Amino acid sequence: MKKHTSVLLLCISLAVGGLLTAKGEYNSSFRWEGVTAMKAKEKEGTGQTEDNGKDDDSHQAEEGEKDYIKWVEFNVTCEAMRRAYQYDLDTYEKDVHLNWVELLAVLGARYGGDFSGYKEQDLDNIAEVLANGEKTLEEMTEGMEYYPYYREAYGAVLDGMVGAYKIAGRRVYGLKAFHPIAKGFPYRDYDDFGVSRTYGYRRNHLGHDMMGQVGTPVIAVESGYVAELGWNQYGGWRIGINSFDGKRYYYYAHLRQDRPYAENLEKGSVVQAGDVIGYIGRTGYSKEENVNNIDEYHLHFGLQLIFDEAQREGSNEIWVSGYELVRFLYQHQSEVKRDDATKEWRRVEEMKDPSAVRYLKEKKEKDEG
Numbered sequence: 001m002k003k004h005t006s007v008l009l010l011c012i013s014l015a016v017g018g019l020l021t022a023k024g025e026y027n028s029s030f031r032w033e034g035v036t037a038m039k040a041k042e043k044e045g046t047g048q049t050e051d052n053g054k055d056d057d058s059h060q061a062e063e064g065e066k067d068y069i070k071w072v073e074f075n076v077t078c079e080a081m082r083r084a085y086q087y088d089l090d091t092y093e094k095d096v097h098l099n100w101v102e103l104l105a106v107l108g109a110r111y112g113g114d115f116s117g118y119k120e121q122d123l124d125n126i127a128e129v130l131a132n133g134e135k136t137l138e139e140m141t142e143g144m145e146y147y148p149y150y151r152e153a154y155g156a157v158l159d160g161m162v163g164a165y166k167i168a169g170r171r172v173y174g175l176k177a178f179h180p181i182a183k184g185f186p187y188r189d190y191d192d193f194g195v196s197r198t199y200g201y202r203r204n205h206l207g208h209d210m211m212g213q214v215g216t217p218v219i220a221v222e223s224g225y226v227a228e229l230g231w232n233q234y235g236g237w238r239i240g241i242n243s244f245d246g247k248r249y250y251y252y253a254h255l256r257q258d259r260p261y262a263e264n265l266e267k268g269s270v271v272q273a274g275d276v277i278g279y280i281g282r283t284g285y286s287k288e289e290n291v292n293n294i295d296e297y298h299l300h301f302g303l304q305l306i307f308d309e310a311q312r313e314g315s316n317e318i319w320v321s322g323y324e325l326v327r328f329l330y331q332h333q334s335e336v337k338r339d340d341a342t343k344e345w346r347r348v349e350e351m352k353d354p355s356a357v358r359y360l361k362e363k364k365e366k367d368e369g
Contacts, residue, residue, distance in 0.1 A: 069307045069318075070307075072153045072318050073320070074157050074321060075324065077118050079120070080107065080123060081104065082331075084100035085100045088103075089173070096131050098131060102137055103126055104154050104158070106144070107123055107126060109145075109147040156306075156307065157305065159245070160177070160245060160247075160248065160355070163176050165353050166352040167350070168349040168350060175331070175332045176223070177221050177273055178329060178333065179332060180218060180299060181210060182333065187210045187211060189210045189211065192209055193208060193320075206302060206317075207300045207322065209299070209300055212297060214279075215280065216299075217278075219334045220241060220274065222243055222248065222250065223243075223272045224242050224250065224271060225241065225244070226240070227241060228240030232284070233284070234285065236253060237281065237284075238254070244358075246306060247305065247307070249303075249304040250301075251302035252277065252278060252302075253300040255280065257292050260283065261278045262277050263344050272350075274351050275347055276344075280298065301326065304320075305318045305319075305320060306318070334347050
């Protein structure tokens with residue numbers, strides 16, 4: 001992966017009004033606006049790549065001059081996420097409940113978004129001051145100019161992943177999100193976000209590849225609804241799932257030839273985090289459907305952030321690295337079992353996610369009204 005030097009870039013950008021575009025090209029029109037937005041002039045070209053998972057006839061939406069985040073580099077380390085998450089768990093239902101995303105956002109603001117020098121003690125110091133009541137979050141972040149940006153940016157990645165839910169009839173609080181590979185299935189990976197791809201045209205790899213055996217069950221990381229399902233010449237058989245809050249689009253690509261998806265899965269289906277949604281394959285790199293043109297069996301896992309609907313398609317898309325996030329989620333893998341009659345894999349423990357229940361209720365009321 002081509003590493004970005006976050007601190008240097010951020011400092012330069014804030015000083016002279018420039019940031020990198022999602023494609024790694026310098027755009028001098030980026031500038032800080034208020035506390036949550038980075039304005040950008042409309043970028044040239046269209047954004048159809050192997051990584052976006054949208055239908056091939058998608059069009060580029062115009063961005064306009066709205067005030068919303070235009071760029072995010074998510075490089076929070078697995079270790080920082082684990083530590084912040086543990087504080088969240090330990091203080092749940094206490095007088096001061098520490099929100100793990102808020103802890104990471106404070107640290108992100110202090111680090112300038114660069115976690116390469118992360119030290120556990122830095123996070124501990126923040127957590128202890130808040131937990132002991134020495135300062136409130138508002139007092140701690142007063143005058144911290146870029147805290148709101150990091151809170152919104154990191155929240156777009158992480159906010160839906162921790163909360164209360166029921167699993168196998170038990171009410172629990174903790175990770176609602178699951179690792180994208182089922183428990184007990186081997187895989188290997190490395191940090192490959194941003195490396196070069198040349199099929200169709202030269203571009204950056206906007207996802208995280210996880211090499212595994214053909215037929216390995218692929219798991220829904222977060223609850224949501226299926227927005228895209230079918231063939232894409234870059235991603236082969238693929239699934240695109242929107243989070244219920246509309247901030248995240250999960251892209252699972254290169255699924256198995258002939259039987260890529262879980263039984264009865266279709267566009268519009270609601271899935272729960274931890275559900276089996278498909279199977280690892282090597283389809284793609286072909287305009288003809290159901291073709292294995294990828295060299296190695298693997299799952300392409302992509303995560304797109306959406307702060308405005310104009311960012312869903314085209315050159316305004318924001319994709320972030322999933323490498324550290326996948327490492328973090330390894331602690332929460334979905335256990336599955338095989339149905340010998342159908343040859344399908346299903347999760348062992350059923351989940352009841354309040355966000356899915358709420359979405360289905362609202363959808364029913366809308367359909368009936």
